[in-house]
Amino acid sequence: MVDDAEKKLLADVGRRIRETRAVQGLSLEQLARLTGISAPALSLIETGKRDPRLTTLSRIADAMRVSLATIIADGSHTAKASDRAPSGGYDLGEYQ
Amino acid sequence: MVDDAEKKLLADVGRRIRETRAVQGLSLEQLARLTGISAPALSLIETGKRDPRLTTLSRIADAMRVSLATIIADGSHTAKASDRAPSGGYDLGEYQ
DNA sequence: AGCGATTTTACCGTAAAAGATAAGATTCCT
């Protein structure tokens, strides 16, 4: 996680979790009990300082009764799956 | 990761990654070069034997030019975000 | 069957996630 786009991703996901939690009026302590994830760990995730595992995100989404997609919702290629990034960094080149 | 639903989640996500990779005609070795994730690690993820970090999934999605949502696409509450799980396991009870 | 490519598995080392706990720092009250 040295990358810059990755830091943004973590920050965005964390912000969405925090917003969802706020809407439901849950404290970190309450969400910790519901998920089995400690409050300090949740805090780190919500503030984008930790790179959570897939099942960790899943437990958070489940506890708050929202889809994983709701929490992740990446801004980049968000839907169609048929969009070509014009020149987005990687180039398959000789491979493929 | 002792849970059963979590093992299913990892298996599902792994299967989707493998399918996407197959469609694009990439080998593990090629995807490894594109993502910076080793081929053995990718193999473990695709076979549901590893619980990947968020940025790891993101790098895989980016390399294959698909959205994170495409790869994750949880089956449970998959979209609307306004669906109430009738009694899906957790009960907020006194909290909330 | 045999060969090459691809994939899986095993082992080791490093880094980082996650739990527990405690101590600060904030925020929100009255």
Add this chain to the structure above:
DNA sequence: AGGAATCTTATCTTTTACGGTAAAATCGCT
């Protein structure tokens, strides 16, 4: 201002992801 709840940060321990490498296993091929 003072106090309580909430959130953040730090430290320590355990677990696990990840890379590298190498060895098996599997899967086309002709």
